[in-house]
Amino acid sequence: MTTPSTMFAAVYHPGNDRLVLNKNYPLRDLKDNEILLKVAAAGVCHTDVGLLSGVTLDTRQYIVGHEASGIPVKLGAKVNGQTVQIGKLYSILTVDSCVHGLKGGPVLLNSLGIGRDGAYAEYIITTADTLVPVPEGVPVEVAAIASDAGVTAYHAVQHAAKVKRGDKVLIFGIGGLGHLAVQYAKHFGATVYACDFKPAARKLALELGATEAFDLIELTNKTAAGFTVDTTIDFISNNQTFNLAMAALRGNDVNFPSSPKCVLVGVSAENLVFSTLDIITSGVQIVGSTYGQRDDLVTVLDLFSKGTIRPHVHAEPLEHINRVIDELRAFEITGRKVVIPHLTV
Structure with a gap:
């Protein structure tokens, strides 16, 4: 050539x-x-x-x-x-x-x-x-x-979150990565929930197997009423999604070392604020996930x-x-x- x-x-x-x-x-x-x-x-x-x-x-x-x-x-x-x-x-x-x-x-x-x-x-x-x-x-x-999208979402679900059959997983941001993460989590046997402010994204999450898809207000009300999950995977990672994730994870009965996981994948310009006492007493593990192998x-x-x-x-x-x-x-x-x-x- x-x-x-x-x-x-x-x-x-x-x-x-x-x-x-x-x-x-x-x-x-x-x-x-x-x-x-x-x-x-x-x-x-x-x-x-x-x-x-x-x-x-x-x-x-x-x-x-x-x-x-x-x-x-x-x-x-x-x-x-x-x-x-x-x-x-x-x-x-x-x-x-x-x-x-x-x-x-x-x-x-x-x-x-x-x-x-x-x-x-x-x-x-x-x-x-x-x-x-x-x-x-x-x-x-x-x-x-x-x-990239395929590998990064897979690594977050399989390696960082270690999703397994029977887990309840909440995914924030049903975009280029999140819509794949919904399917990976379903593939590994989890019950999947989704959160996105866009109606089209929530509709896609449901089509791909999510049990429920919430906007931010709906999820706020849901967690206030006692809704919990085992794992959250956040492809947005701003203060609003982080606080909602923590609210959905705190209510779990902690059985160490199988603690609730908050997996952060997205990048935002915001600094996430949390109390170390809250993390220690709730047992929530905050895990970052970047790319894959x-x-x-x-x-x-x-x-x-x-x-x-x-x-x-x-x-x-x-x-x-x-x-x-x-x-x-x-x-x-x-x-x-x-x-x-x-x-x-």
Whole structure:
């Protein structure tokens, strides 16, 4: 293949609250251990909203997009052609085994599409350890969201919350991750409840197997009347959802070490306030959950391919990326949106 020297890309410029669409972004040469992939699809995540809102205070300029699938079109000189196949579809892990934080900073702020060139482009460069083969029958847009939304929600349910049969689980935020978490928790045998201020999101949660879906006022009244759960998983993580989660967890009979769990996945600009005495006496464990492992992505893709988990995904052309991010800012998206280079709609 003749490698182009430039490509279309959506680029983060520090201080700009919109991505800059560059039709001639330079495509650098491959290193010996690297792979050039044609981007098949890239998911749009609330992390991108935070980035453009200045949450990370990043001073670097780079292509955004950390949730992607792609097809290898060129291999570096030291890449094993038996391990990575030209023309095959792969999901791309956001964090590889070589990523480290700069100057002691968080690893996730120096990862694919968050500090380094990502997938809002026609091509992406990565290494073999980030690539997981996609089973037959999984669409490119579903393969893309598996790499972050799929993995992050799975890790929160399976590893952080350790959801098991018979558990009562309350999930806050039925968006790109939350709608998958509802299905994972059901898959592991839990009774699932959902909370979201959007009627469309609550409707989706019920369609996906939630027993009940509440808005914030309904849940406040429900917990005041004695409603409790074993576990909460919060994809919003602001003071309102945290306090509602604690209210739903406090009423449980504590049987150590099987304590109620409050799992935090979402990122907000708010500082959560709680009493240590409250935490100790109620027995509630507050657990953070971030991303997942390669094996998690393999499992997620298998669940997607079998139809056990049904992602709700909508595709837009990459040229519409700023409009999609605006929709995400305004909480107008139900499920997950992806962007595809040169998609015609």
